[in-house]
Structure formats: structure tokens, C-alpha cells
Amino acid sequence: DTLALSSWLPPRHPIVVNAIKPWAQEVSDVTEGRVKVRVLSKPLGAPPAHYDMAADGIADITYGLHSFTKDDRFERSRIGQFSFLGDDAVSGSTAFWNVYSGALDAQAEHEDVKLLGLFVHGPGVLHNNVRPVAAASDLEGLKIRVPGGYIADLMSDLGAETLFMSSGEVFEKLSRGVIDGVTFTYEALTAFKLTDDLKYTMRVPGGLYNTTWFLVMNEGAWDGISEADRTAIEAISGATFAERVGAAWNAADEAALVAINEAGIEITDAPATLLETIKSKAAVHENTWVQAISEDGFDGAAALKDLRAQTGVEY
Amino acid sequence: MIESLIGFAVLLGLILVRVPIAFAMAAVGGIGFALMRGWQPAWAMTGQIAFDSALSYSLSVIPLFIFMGNVLAGSGVAHGLFAAADRLFGRTRGGLAMASVFSCGGFSAVCGSSLATAATMSKVAMPSMRKFGYDDRLATGSIAAGGTLGILIPPSVILIIYGLLTETNIAKLFIAGVVPGVLGVILYLVAVKVAVWIKPDLAPDVVTEREPMTRADVVGVFCVLGLFLFIMIGIYGGFFTPTEAAGMGAGASVLIAIGLRTMTWRDFLTATFDSVRATAMIFAVVIGAELFSNFVNFAGLPDALAMLVLDLEMPVWAVILVIMIIYMILGCVLESLSMVLLTVPVFYPLMYELPFANALLQDPEMALIWFAIVVVVVTEISLITPPVGMNVFVLKSVLKDVSLGTIFKGVLPFWYADIVRLTLLITVPWLSLWLVAAM
Amino acid sequence: MERFRQRFKSDEDGLDIGQLLQNTLGVGAALILFSLILVTCVDVVGRYFFSSPLSGAFEITELLLAALVFAALPLTTERKEHIEVDLINVVLRGPTQRYLSAFAGLFSAALLATFAWRLAAHAFSAAQDGAVTNALNIPLAPFGYLAAFSCLVSAFIAFTRGIEPPRDFDQDVRDNND
Ligand code: NA
Ligand code: NA
Numbered sequence: 001d002t003l004a005l006s007s008w009l010p011p012r013h014p015i016v017v018n019a020i021k022p023w024a025q026e027v028s029d030v031t032e033g034r035v036k037v038r039v040l041s042k043p044l045g046a047p048p049a050h051y052d053m054a055a056d057g058i059a060d061i062t063y064g065l066h067s068f069t070k071d072d073r074f075e076r077s078r079i080g081q082f083s084f085l086g087d088d089a090v091s092g093s094t095a096f097w098n099v100y101s102g103a104l105d106a107q108a109e110h111e112d113v114k115l116l117g118l119f120v121h122g123p124g125v126l127h128n129n130v131r132p133v134a135a136a137s138d139l140e141g142l143k144i145r146v147p148g149g150y151i152a153d154l155m156s157d158l159g160a161e162t163l164f165m166s167s168g169e170v171f172e173k174l175s176r177g178v179i180d181g182v183t184f185t186y187e188a189l190t191a192f193k194l195t196d197d198l199k200y201t202m203r204v205p206g207g208l209y210n211t212t213w214f215l216v217m218n219e220g221a222w223d224g225i226s227e228a229d230r231t232a233i234e235a236i237s238g239a240t241f242a243e244r245v246g247a248a249w250n251a252a253d254e255a256a257l258v259a260i261n262e263a264g265i266e267i268t269d270a271p272a273t274l275l276e277t278i279k280s281k282a283a284v285h286e287n288t289w290v291q292a293i294s295e296d297g298f299d300g301a302a303a304l305k306d307l308r309a310q311t312g313v314e315y
Numbered sequence: 316m317i318e319s320l321i322g323f324a325v326l327l328g329l330i331l332v333r334v335p336i337a338f339a340m341a342a343v344g345g346i347g348f349a350l351m352r353g354w355q356p357a358w359a360m361t362g363q364i365a366f367d368s369a370l371s372y373s374l375s376v377i378p379l380f381i382f383m384g385n386v387l388a389g390s391g392v393a394h395g396l397f398a399a400a401d402r403l404f405g406r407t408r409g410g411l412a413m414a415s416v417f418s419c420g421g422f423s424a425v426c427g428s429s430l431a432t433a434a435t436m437s438k439v440a441m442p443s444m445r446k447f448g449y450d451d452r453l454a455t456g457s458i459a460a461g462g463t464l465g466i467l468i469p470p471s472v473i474l475i476i477y478g479l480l481t482e483t484n485i486a487k488l489f490i491a492g493v494v495p496g497v498l499g500v501i502l503y504l505v506a507v508k509v510a511v512w513i514k515p516d517l518a519p520d521v522v523t524e525r526e527p528m529t530r531a532d533v534v535g536v537f538c539v540l541g542l543f544l545f546i547m548i549g550i551y552g553g554f555f556t557p558t559e560a561a562g563m564g565a566g567a568s569v570l571i572a573i574g575l576r577t578m579t580w581r582d583f584l585t586a587t588f589d590s591v592r593a594t595a596m597i598f599a600v601v602i603g604a605e606l607f608s609n610f611v612n613f614a615g616l617p618d619a620l621a622m623l624v625l626d627l628e629m630p631v632w633a634v635i636l637v638i639m640i641i642y643m644i645l646g647c648v649l650e651s652l653s654m655v656l657l658t659v660p661v662f663y664p665l666m667y668e669l670p671f672a673n674a675l676l677q678d679p680e681m682a683l684i685w686f687a688i689v690v691v692v693v694t695e696i697s698l699i700t701p702p703v704g705m706n707v708f709v710l711k712s713v714l715k716d717v718s719l720g721t722i723f724k725g726v727l728p729f730w731y732a733d734i735v736r737l738t739l740l741i742t743v744p745w746l747s748l749w750l751v752a753a754m
Numbered sequence: 755m756e757r758f759r760q761r762f763k764s765d766e767d768g769l770d771i772g773q774l775l776q777n778t779l780g781v782g783a784a785l786i787l788f789s790l791i792l793v794t795c796v797d798v799v800g801r802y803f804f805s806s807p808l809s810g811a812f813e814i815t816e817l818l819l820a821a822l823v824f825a826a827l828p829l830t831t832e833r834k835e836h837i838e839v840d841l842i843n844v845v846l847r848g849p850t851q852r853y854l855s856a857f858a859g860l861f862s863a864a865l866l867a868t869f870a871w872r873l874a875a876h877a878f879s880a881a882q883d884g885a886v887t888n889a890l891n892i893p894l895a896p897f898g899y900l901a902a903f904s905c906l907v908s909a910f911i912a913f914t915r916g917i918e919p920p921r922d923f924d925q926d927v928r929d930n931n932d
Contacts (some may be wrong), residue, residue, distance in 0.1 A: 004613065010482070041664055042612045044360065046367040052879075056359030057352065070891070071883040143807070148888035164889035165812045166372065172556045178801055334858045335836035338865045345868075362872030365905075366898055369820040372812055378787055378822060379794070555798050562794020569791070584784070588776060588829070591783040595826035596835050650837050703839050 002036040003221055006059035008043040008050060014187070018248035020063065023241060030232040035225055037061060051216065055112040060221040063117075066212045067149050073111075076104040076293050079303055080120050080212035081150045083282045086311035087206055089253070090246030093119035095310035096212065097242040099303050104293075110214065114222035116233075117215030117241040121185050122253040123207025124151065125267075127194070128181025129174070132268055133202040136277045145170055145182040150285055151209035155183065157281040167192060174198070183209060186260060187252040195263035204270045204278060206313035215241065319616040322347045326607070327648070336653045337599035344606030351613060360609065368602045372558065373479055377427075378594040379561035380470050383568040384426030385586035387539070388435040390572040395535025396421040397439045398528045404504075405525050409511035409518040411449060412457040413504050415440040419461025420500040421536075423468040424543040425564075427475075429651070429698055433462025433706045437713045451717050453510060453517040456725025459706040460503055460733075463695035466651070468496035470546065470561070472597070473655055473694060477687045480656070481663045483680065485557040486550050490750045491684050495692060495740055499733075506732040531577065538571045551754060597652060604656030617664050624665060635741060638662055639693060646697025650705055654694060662686075681748055688747040689740055696733045699726040771911070772832050779904070783825040790818045810890040817887070817897060824901040831866070831908040834915075852919050859916025866909035874902035 005024060009016050016039075024037035037060075045053050050064035066074040067081070079100060086092030097118045100106040107115045131138055136158050144160045146152040147167075156162045163179055167188070173179045174197045181198070189195055202208075215237070222230065260267070270278065290300035308315050322343050329339035341361075349357030368374075387393070400414035400421070407413070419436045426432050437458045444454040466473040469489035478485040511518045546564050549555045555563060572578045578586075611617070624634055645654055666682040698706040707722045740746055793814050801807035808814075830836060842854065877898025885894045 038615075040612060041617050042608070042660060044609050044613065045363055049363050049367060052359070052363065056363075057356040058360045058363075067888075069883070069885050070888050071880075071885040073883055152889070161809075163807065163809055169556065169812075176553050176555070178807055329861075330839045331842055332854050332857065333838050333840065333842060334861050335838050337836055338862045341869075342861070342865050358872055358875075361868065362876030365869055365873055366820070366876050366901060369823040369901070370816050370894075370897070371819065372816050375790060375815045375819045378819070379791065382787060382791070554802075559794050559798050562791050563798055565791045566795040587784045587787060588780055591780065591787055591822060591826040592830045592833060592835055594787075595823055595830040596837065598823040599827065599830070599836060648839060648841065650839065653837065702841055 001034065001224065002038050003060035003217070004044075005037050005039045005061040006044045006050060006053060007039050008047040008064070011041075013191075014248050014252040015245060018251065019241070019245040023236065023244065026236050027233055030236055031225075031229040035229055035233065051113075051214065054216045054218050057218045057220060059218075061116070061215070061217045063213060063215045066214060067147065070148065074109050074212075075289075076100065076106070076109055076298060076300075077118075077212045077214075078150065078289055079104065079300065079307060080118075080210055082210075082286055082289075082304070083154070083204060083208055083278060084206035084313050084315050085123075085210055085307060086120070086313060087123055088246070089120060089122045089249035090243055091311040092123075092207075092210065093242035093246035093249075094239055095307045096120050097239050098310060099307045100212075101238070103303050103306070104298055110216060112219055113216040114219055115214065116217055116237040117213075117245070119213045119215075119242050119245045119249075120210040121213075121249045122187060123203065124183055124185055124209040124211075125201050125203045126155075126181065126183050126208055127189065127198045127201050127265070129197060129199045130180045132200045132266060133274070134268070134271050135274050142181055143179045145173065145179045147183070147211065151183050153285060154209070154278070154281055157284075158278065170194065171197070185249075185253060186256040187249065188256075189265075190256040190259050191252075195259055195265065198263075198265055201260070201265055201267040202270055203267060204275060206308070206311065206315070208278075213245075316614065316616060316619040318347065318351065318614040319611045322607070322610060322614070330648070335599075336650060337596075337603040340600070340603030340607040340653065340657070344603065344608070344610040347610040348606070348613060351610070361606065364605050364609070365602050368605050369598055371479075373475075373485075374598075374601070376470075376475055376558050376561035377472055377597055378590055379565040380427035380472060380475075381431070381593050382587065382590040383470075383561070383565045384428060384431045384435075385590050386565075386568040386572050386578070386583070387422075387425050387542075388431060389578050389582040389586045390535075390538075390568075390575050391531070391577040392535035392538050392571070392575070393418065393422050393435045393439045395528075395532035396539060397436070397443070398532040399536045401443070401525060402528060406521055408515070408521060409453065409507045410521075411440070411444045411447060412453050412507045412511075412518060415444070415454075415457045416461040416500060416503040416507060419458065420464050420468060420496065421539060423462075423464040423496065425470075425539055425546075425568075426465050427470040427472040429463045429465035429695065430705055430709050432465035433459055433709045434713065436462060437710055441714060448519045450517040450725075451714075451721050452725030453507070454725070455707075455710045455714065455717060455722040456727070456729055457503070457507060459699055459704070459710045459722060459726050460506075460729030461500075462706050462709070463698045463733075464496055464499050467492045467499060467688070467691050467695060469493065470564070471691070473651065473691055474687060475557075476601075476652070476655055477659055477690065480659045481683050481687070483683045483687065487680075487684055487751050487754070488687050489557065490551065490754055491688055491747045492691065493750055494746055495688050495736070498739070498746065499692075499695075499736055502732040502736050503729055506728040510728040531575070534575065538575070542567055542571065600652050600656060604653060607657065608660045611661065617661050620661065621664055634665065635689075638665075639689075639737070639741070642690070642693040643696070643700075646693065646700050648703050649697065650703065651694045651698055654697060655690065659690060681744075681751070684751055685744045685747050689737070692733070692737050692740055696730065696737065699723075699730060699733075775829050775832055775907075779825045779907075780829050783822055783829070786818050786822040786825060790815065790822065793818065810887075813887045813889050813892065817892060820897050821900060824897075824904040827904050828907040828911060831862075831911045836862075855919035856916050859912050859919060861916075863909045863913035863916055866905050866912055870902045870905035870909055873898055873905060877902060 024039055028036045044059050048068040050062040053059045054062040066077040080096045100118055139158045139160045142160045144155050146155050146162045152162050170182055171192050293300045326339055326343045330336055345357050345361050396418040400417040404410040404413040422432050469492050474488045478488050546560050550557055550560050666686050667679050701723045710722050711719055793811055797808040797811040877895045881895035
């Protein structure tokens with residue numbers, strides 16, 4: 001039985017090359033060829049449609065970001081978007097899988113699909129080409145491209161002017177001076193060829209923000225697989241997959257850091273006062289989220305604490 | 316693989332019995348997908364693709380560039396272009412036909428569509444050529460062919476669509492079209508010369524009496540030149556993105572129309588309504604093609620083709636030759652937009668696979684840009700190839716008393732010139748790429 | 755459609771569906787097109803001269819484009835401006851042409867009706883999920899309902915043409931933009 005996996009990232013993206021495709025191959029290996037996964041050469045829909053595409057059976061397997069569409073469906077996934085969550089993608093992804101699929105019952109929020117994997121990328125940082133950010137006042141008036149969601153709110157709380165655009169447009173807007181900076185991972189700087197247009201990078205322990213991803217399979221397709229093969233696939237998915245994809249992100253971040261150092265971009269840690277400011281602003285958003293999910297009987301504060309304990313971020 | 320070929324056959328059948336191409340593609344794509352994956356997924360895909368395709372930031376350039384071309388067409392600047400070109404060529408045999416070709420090239424620099432270029436220039440250039448006794452064949456042929464340059468010389472709707480299908484930088488695609496476009500103009504001028512040399516009765520002996528060039532004509536030329544430079548400098552000088560250039564160009568065209576005071580309010584409304592209808596027409600094709608290409612992709616045609624090419628170890632030139640033959644055959648019956656939307660997703664992955672001998676094409680991005688220009692030129696050829704040549708139909712709709720056969724005969728010299736150009740562009744990729752590399 | 759239109763036109767101050775569409779959806783589409791131009795110009799000019807770009811220009815552009823496409827679809831359908839390949843009519847005679855034309859009309863109507871249904875379903879689930887745009891929190895569902903409505907109107911137009919295909923076939927091709 002061959003399952004179709006719709007992949008919207010560029011075919012040479014590190015996640016596709018080092019995580020999605022190897023996983024697809026491994027599915028075939030562990031099921032001794034009874035279940036094959038075909039990665040389509042072109043996606044069957046726009047990136048934001050990929051969750052629904054798996055639910056509706058347009059494709060059998062898809063991956064994507066929970067924040068692609070802004071709606072009420074993945075409220076508890078937002079635990080993975082906050083600041084100070086993890087310094088690398090392996091520990092971050094593994095902890096996110098453990099906490100969200102465990103205490104926060106991720107499967108319940110992923111209705112109509114089989115949840116195979118959850119992961120985050122490397123720590124998000126703040127890049128700009130105007131000045132090093134050492135205090136909140138340095139952020140005043142900086143035009144920062146943000147992806148939306150928590151980090152957009154946090155940046156505007158801190159006094160930056162936030163702008164929205166597709167990530168593919170960041171290069172042009174940055175080189176044309178429309179924006180002064182961007183919240184991104186290290187990897188994105190090289191992926192979008194931004195190293196020549198940026199000068200300063202500010203990081204905080206555990207990352208300034210993150211984005212959360214899913215790997216899901218159509219329920220009917222999952223049910224069509226034999227019990228033994230499902231167990232075999234589960235063994236290479238979940239936490240194992242989180243580790244694999246985390247390693248792929250880490251490798252991409254490390255390669256990017258070499259290029260960033262070569263380009264002479266100055267990387268600094270947020271000083272203690274600024275860190276305290278960020279923490280107090282971040283706490284407001286965390287509390288709002290904790291309140292929201294407590295209505296459904298989930299303990300967000302404990303979950304956040306557990307996640308940070310698993311990744312070892314001092315908080 | 317076999318499913319895709321059946322799909323293509325059914326699609327051609329529906330198109331031949333006059334079902335609109337957009338709806339035929341959507342139906343075959345949706346039903347084909349349903350037969351392979353089930354109805355529920357196909358239903359879901361239909362709604363989602365229809366909505367998402369229209370909700371696209373990059374595609375917003377389509378209505379904007381179309382509107383820009385339509386407003387400029389109505390504002391009378393094309394007359395100025397023709398009058399100026401007449402000054403350049405008017406004194407030689409076939410001079411007016413050469414002026415038509417030249418001014419078509421000029422109008423292409425502010426109009427993203429071949430059909431709109433041909434329609435606009437035919438209204439300006441035909442009356443003069445008829446007045447001075449040009450043979451209908453040469454007169455219509457020069458405009459039908461000259462108009463095809465609209466999709467090669469930037470801005471170009473087809474290059475934008477290609478850029479989106481293949482994720483290639485649109486600014487680079489635009490700059491790549493400049494040299495091949497100029498080459499097209501030159502070869503068409505040569506084609507006129509050769510045609511009147513072989514058949515002197517195609518054009519009268521030297522026309523001495525020339526239309527006077529009015530002040531409005533001069534202003535018109537400067538407006539076209541200025542707008543083209545505004546867009547190009549805006550994009551390549553780093554002031555705005557290609558997507559924003561369309562909005563700025565559309566805004567500037569309205570200012571030009573107001574400044575020239577040649578356009579009535581009624582003409583302006585007509586240009587606006589024409590633009591919105593053309594937009595819906597194009598998006599219907601885009602949505603249909605998206606559904607069809609999902610079916611073809613799911614059926615595995617692009618993968619199968621790539622495997623086939625690698626297994627057979629075909630030399631690069633043979634692969635390109637086969638692709639070009641397929642395009643020439645499809646170009647007989649298909650219309651340009653649907654041809655690009657249907658074929659590019661199937662063929663472009665091959666550009667990654669083919670180990671090009673030429674050093675310039677080692678970079679897959681360069682190979683994709685070069686392929687874009689080749690595809691656009693072969694699409695231009697399809698616009699004047701019988702039986703379905705959209706540019707020829709445009710000329711026919713403007714000049715009801717001329718037969719289709721006459722126009723198709725008239726484009727023949729230009730068709731030969733196109734084959735020469737296509738061969739040059741395929742064998743010398745540098746022609747398309749040196750400006751890109753120089754930027 | 756032609757006969758339909760004749761029938762309506764025969765009234766003193768008759769109703770011309772083409773004119774009616776142009777005065778409603780057409781004017782709406784035209785205004786959307788002007789807004790589209792304005793959004794880009796304000797964004798670009800704003801950031802160079804006043805150093806204040808339009809924060810959500812990206813999203814506004816996307817939504818305006820979707821609204822423009824679907825508002826204009828019935829106009830395109832009414833004017834028969836969808837691209838067709840006019841090859842077979844050279845060979846065929848009148849009655850067969852009429853049958854084929856009826857087939858093409860009903861085929862188009864069925865397809866457009868399907869689109870209307872699927873778009874409505876898509877919009878309904880977007881409404882249920884509470885889907886909004888990332889930056890400006892604009893709900894997506896209304897745009898889906900607009901799209902569904904306009905496909906339904908287009909389907910109706912294509913249907914009337916299918917049951918009463920025009921007698922005379924105009925060979926001319928309008929100057930569509932490709
Ligand atoms: Na052009
Ligand atoms: Na043709």
C-alpha cells in the first residue's frame with residue numbers, strides 16, 4: 001500500500017532531505033515494504049491547507065505549522081510558541097512532543113487525523129541591521145517582520161513596529177530598507193539569503209519564540225494499516241521522529257551559524273534588565289493562555305514548567 | 316502515468332467540443348483525482364483550491380498589469396509609438412510594416428499581454444497600412460506577430476505565472492526577457508525586409524507622404540518610455556518589488572491618462588471592466604489548471620518522465636528537442652495561458668535532472684530562467700500557428716473583412732523568424748542569461 | 755441567454771442581465787481593483803515619504819484579489835469570455851453546433867454549481883474553525899460565501915445558455931488578455 005505525502009517545503013530544504021524523506025523510507029523498511037510512502041514532487045495545495053488536506057484525505061500524510069491558519073483549533077499547541085523554551089531543536093521537539101501529546105492531549109486537538117509527530121525548530125532570535133539591541137529602548141521604532149501570533153504581540157509590547165509579509169518577501173523588503181529586522185531562526189538567515197543584509201542578532205536563553213509543527217496521517221489511511229505495522233510506524237514516529245527532525249534543524253542551525261560568523265553578524269545575549277522586561281511582558285501572554293486552556297480542564301502552568309524542566313532552560 | 320495520458324486525451328476532447336478550457340481542466344482534474352483517491356477528497360480539494368488560488372498575494376499583479384495595459388491602450392499613447400516608428404522606417408519599402416513591428420515591441424514594454432498588444436496596435440497601425448496600399452497579408456501578419464512580444468518583453472503575465480509555478484524570481488525572469496525580446500524585434504524587421512524583397516507587391520514603393528507627428532504623439536512616446544523606465548528602475552534599483560511595481564505602474568498609468576486628457580470617462584470605465592473580466596477569465600484557467608495538475612502530479616507523470624529521461628540516458632539536446640516538438644504540437648490547438656499552466660509543472664522538474672553541458676546552466680536556477688524564456692518564445696509561436704492562433708483571431712476580430720487564411724499566410728515570414736529565434740535561444744543560453752548574470 | 759435577454763429587453767424599460775451585472779458586481783469589482791492599486795501605492799509611497807508602510811498591506815491585497823476574481827466571474831461568464839477553442843464549428847453544421855453549444859453550456863453550469871457548493875462548504879468550515887487572517891484578524895468565511903454566491907450566479911447564466919443556445923455563432927474572438 002503506497003501512501004502519498006504532500007510536501008510544500010522546497011525539495012532541498014534540510015527538513016525534507018534529513019527528516020521527512022528518511023522517515024518515509026524508514027516506514028517502508030520497518031513494515032518490510034507493506035506500507036510505502038511516496039513524497040509527491042509537488043504539493044497538492046497551498047501550505048496553510050495541509051492539515052485539512054490530511055483530514056479530508058486529499059493526501060495521506062502532511063506536515064505543517066499549527067500557526068499557518070489562525071483559528072481556534074490548536075489552542076494548546078501554543079505552549080510551543082512561547083519564549084525561553086529550549087536552546088536546541090532536539091530537546092525542544094522531544095519535550096514538546098512529550099508535553100503536548102501527553103498532559104495536553106494533542107490528539108484531541110488533531111481531530112480526524114492520526115497524530116504522528118510534533119516538533120519545533122531551533123530557538124528563535126531577533127535580527128536587525130540598525131543597532132545592537134541591549135535595552136527595550138533600542139527596539140523603539142525598529143520595523144520588525146514577525147510571523148504573527150505570540151511573537152508579534154511580544155515584539156509590539158516591547159515597542160517595535162511589527163510588519164507582516166510572507167517569508168519569501170523578507171529578503172526584498174530587508175534589502176530595500178522597508179524593514180529593519182526580522183524574528184527568525186539562525187537557519188532562516190541562510191535559507192532566505194539574509195546574511196548580507198543583517199548586522200546584529202540578539203538571543204535570550206531558550207529562544208525568543210518558536211513555532212510548532214505537526215506530522216499527521218489521514219485517519220482512514222491509518223486504520224487501513226495492520227496492527228503490527230501501526231506499532232512499527234509508531235515506534236519510528238512520535239518522540240523518535242522529534243529527535244530526528246530536531247537533529248535536522250540543529251544541523252541546519254549549526255551550518256547557518258558558520259555563515260553568520262563569516263558574514264560578521266554580531267550575536268549578543270540580552271542583558272539582565274532587558275531579559276526581565278521580556279519576562280514580564282511574556283508572562284502576561286502565558287497567563288492569558290493558561291487561563292484559556294484551564295476552561296477545558298488543562299493545567300497550562302504545570303505543562304510549561306514541565307516543558308522547561310525537560311529542556312533544561314533556567315527560568 | 317497511463318491515467319495522466321487518458322486525462323489529457325479526455326481534456327483535449329472536451330476542449331474540441333467547445334467546453335471552456337478552464338472548466339474542462341477543472342472537471343477532468345477533479346474527476347480524475349476522485350477516481351484515484353475517492354470522491355470525498357476530490358470534493359474537499361475542489362473548494363480548497365478554488366479559494367486558495369484566488370487568495371494569492373503574488374497573483375495580484377495580474378489584474379494590475381492588465382489594467383495598466385488597458386488604460387494605456389485607451390489613452391492613445393500607442394499612436395505616438397507608431398508615429399515615431401514611422402519616422403524611423405517610413406522611407407523604405409515595407410517601412411510601415413516595420414514600424415508596426417517596432418511599435419508593437421514598444422507597447423509590449425508597458426503591456427503584459429500579447430493579445431492586448433496586438434489588439435491595441437492593430438487599431439493604430441492598420442488604418443495607415445491600408446491607406447497606403449499595403450497587402451493585407453503583410454499588414455495583419457506584422458501586427459499579429461509583433462503583438463506576440465507582449466509576453467516576452469517585461470512586464471509579462473506569462474513570465475509571472477511561470478515564476479509562481481517554478482518558484483523562480485520574477486525580477487530575474489523579467490530582465491531575462493529583454494534581450495530575446497529585442498532579438499525578436501530585429502528578426503521580425505528582417506522578416507519584413509525579406510518578405511518584400513521576395514514579393515515586392517506586398518508593400519507599395521517608397522511611401523513619401525508621412526503622417527505628421529503631433530505634439531501628443533511625442534508626449535505619448537515619452538509616457539511609454541518613462542513608465543517602462545519607472546517600472547524597471549523601481550524593480551532593479553531596489554525601490555519596490557515586482558509585485559509592487561504592478562500597483563505603482565497601474566497608478567502611474569491612471570495619472571498618464573489623466574495628464575494626457577485623451578481618454579474619456581467612458582473609455583476609462585470600459586478599460587476597467589475589461590480588466591476585471593479578463594482577471595476572472597485568467598483565474599478560472601488558473602484554478603482549472605491547478606486541479607488538473609494535482610491529478611497529473613498525483614498520477615505521477617512528472618516523476619515518470621524524469622525517470623524515463625534518466626533511464627534512457629537521452630542526450631540533453633534530444634530531451635529539449637522532444638519537449639519543443641511537444642510544445643509545437645500542443646501550440647497548434649491550445650491557447651497560451653493554459654498551455655503554460657498545463658505543461659510547465661510537468662517539464663520543469665527535468666531542468667533539475669538534466670546535467671547541462673553548458674557552464675552557464677550548471678546552476679538549476681539559471682536553467683529554470685533559460686527554460687522560461689524558451690517556453691515563452693515557443694508559446695509566442697503558438698499564438699500565430701494555425702488552426703488556433705489567438706493573435707490571428709484578434710486581428711480577425713478587428714478587421715472583419717479579412718479572412719483568417721489571409722492572416723495566417725501573412726504571419727508565415729514571421730513564423731520562420733520565430734523558428735530562427737527559438738533555435739538561437741536554445742543553442743546560445745547566454746542570450747537569455749547574460750543580463751541576469753550582470754544584475 | 756440571448757433569447758432570455760431579448761425577452762427582458764422587449765419591455766419598455768427592460769432588464770438587461772449584462773447591464774444589471776455590470777452595474778452591481780461590475781462596479782463592485784472595479785472599486786476593488788481601484789482599492790488594490792491604492793493599497794500598493796499608499797504602502798510604497800508611505801514608506802518612502804512618510805516612513806510609515808501599511809502594516810497589513812499583504813493581507814489586504816490577498817483578500818481584495820479574491821474578492822475581485824469572484825465578483826468579476828459572472829461578468830466574464832455572461833459575456834462568454836472564458837477561453838474556448840473554436841475549431842469544430844468550421845466542420846460542423848448548424849443543428850450539431852447547437853447541440854454542442856448546449857452541451858458546453860450545461861457542462862459549464864454543472865461545474866460552476868459544483869464550485870458554488872464546494873466553496874460554500876469550505877467557507878462554512880472556515881467559519882466553524884473561526885479562521886481569520888494572521889495579522890489583521892479578518893474572518894475568511896465571508897470571502898468564501900461571496901465566492902460561492904458568484905459561482906452560483908455564473909452557473910445560472912451558463913445554464914440559461916445551455917437550455918437556449920444562441921442561433922448565430924459569432925466567429926469573432928474578443929480581445930481577451932492572456
Ligand atoms: Na510585456
Ligand atoms: Na496555435
